[in-house]
Amino acid sequence: MTLSNSSELIGTDRLEKQLETNGHKTVSDQEMRNSIRTLLTELGEDPDREGLRDTPKRVSKAWQFLTSGYNQSLEELLNGAIFNENSHEMVLVRDITLFSTCEHHMLPIIGHAHVAYIPNGKVIGLSKIARICEMFARRLQVQERLTGQIADALQEVLKPQGVAVVIEATHMCMVMRGVQKPGSWTTTSAMRGVFVDDARTRQEFMGLIRHSPQFH
């Protein structure tokens, strides 16, 4: 059993760099800026006042970063970091910080993912698990699909005995607007293989993610 906390696995610098080299170029930057300028005007603002003058540029850049997962593929992300290993013990990376965006309101989804798998001859670099989560999170999402995509990606690249993914997240569209329920959390899970077939394995996983690690 390998248990890893994700905090050292995610580097914002790396993601910033990724944006520079692999930025979302399918929509013209100027068009995006124009739309944001229109939005500001429609909101009753003056897009030419000092504080807002560079806002379309900043918002455009921010959105390109927040959706940079559209430009990534599993293959280039993994970059060969899959190794043959005769291990059959559960590997769990828990508390992977997630920032995603809900596709219904384009507002943030903030939460954590816990990802486990049981190898079947192949293991993956631990940081790559966090990167797979980021790749799917940096798209417009619903939490259910995000959870399933992470599970299916691991299933596809490792052909493991099983995969389990649990995401706990709070949705700003429920907190800042609509029902305005701060503190509400949504939990979703996606189980594959042995985590579906074997209740004991599933329970072991659920038990491991229930408690905070002591080194926090």
Ligand SMILES: [Zn+2]
């Ligand atoms: Zn929403």
